[in-house]
Amino acid sequence: MFVQVAPSILSANFAALGRAVEELTTAGADIIHVDVMDGRFVPNLTIGPPVIAAIREHTNLPLDVHLMIEEPSRYISDYRKAGADMITVHMEACTHLHRTITMIRDSGAEAGVALNPATSEETLKYIYEEIDLVLVMSVNPGFGGQSFISSSVRKVANIRKLLNDSGYRSVRIEVDGGVTASNAPNLVTAGAGILVAGSSIFSAPTLNEGIRSLRIK
Numbered sequence: 001m002f003v004q005v006a007p008s009i010l011s012a013n014f015a016a017l018g019r020a021v022e023e024l025t026t027a028g029a030d031i032i033h034v035d036v037m038d039g040r041f042v043p044n045l046t047i048g049p050p051v052i053a054a055i056r057e058h059t060n061l062p063l064d065v066h067l068m069i070e071e072p073s074r075y076i077s078d079y080r081k082a083g084a085d086m087i088t089v090h091m092e093a094c095t096h097l098h099r100t101i102t103m104i105r106d107s108g109a110e111a112g113v114a115l116n117p118a119t120s121e122e123t124l125k126y127i128y129e130e131i132d133l134v135l136v137m138s139v140n141p142g143f144g145g146q147s148f149i150s151s152s153v154r155k156v157a158n159i160r161k162l163l164n165d166s167g168y169r170s171v172r173i174e175v176d177g178g179v180t181a182s183n184a185p186n187l188v189t190a191g192a193g194i195l196v197a198g199s200s201i202f203s204a205p206t207l208n209e210g211i212r213s214l215r216i217k
């Protein structure tokens with residue numbers, strides 16, 4: 001079954017992000033996942049547009065920018081200008097979600113909506129038409145290296161069914177957090193099309209082996 005693998009650079013050496021992105025590209029990544037944290041929406045701080053613009057120079061792969069920030073609508077154009085191809089905002093961080101995802105699409109990027117583990121898939125009902133992907137958080141956002149929350153597999157299957165039944169088969173489901181070679185097959189069978197992984201890829205003997213271990217034959 002076809003799945004795209006999106007390594008998260010949260011697990012890379014931040015002193016050498018350009019090289020990490022080049023190595024992931026050579027190792028067979030499909031997409032580069034970039035975690036943006038503001039220390040408010042999540043209890044951790046990472047990087048912003050200048051760093052994304054710098055890594056943009058080191059790969060031609062799509063940059064998938066996962067915004068774990070309050071009021072993301074204030075920064076959409078900054079992230080797009082920095083080189084983001086896909087911009088995902090959290091349902092829980094957006095009072096005016098419809099407006100924010102419209103801004104993302106108008107900027108020319110693909111629009112994604114992320115759901116925290118405790119947020120129901122039912123909340124997506126009125127925005128199927130406006131989005132390109134749903135990001136299912138399979139850990140509580142904020143940190144790499146956490147354990148996978150197993151109910152996420154059921155959530156992916158529910159979302160796939162809701163999307164297919166409503167005529168939105170082309171909306172992809174991305175899963176992020178604790179993804180490993182042991183849970184990847186179940187996630188793909190449930191309907192995930194993109195798997196994000198940080199620690200499982202960076203702790204593998206090689207980046208290529210880590211990426212390949214998540215692809216389902």
Ligand SMILES: O=C(CO)[C@@H](O)[C@H](O)COP(=O)(O)O
Nearest residue numbers: 141142144145177178198199
């Ligand atoms: O968004 C996040 C964490 O909030 C993720 O993208 C993590 O970076 C994934 O890391 P692992 O759980 O695979 O180590």
Ligand SMILES: [Co+2]
Nearest residue numbers: 035066176196
């Ligand atoms: Co992420």
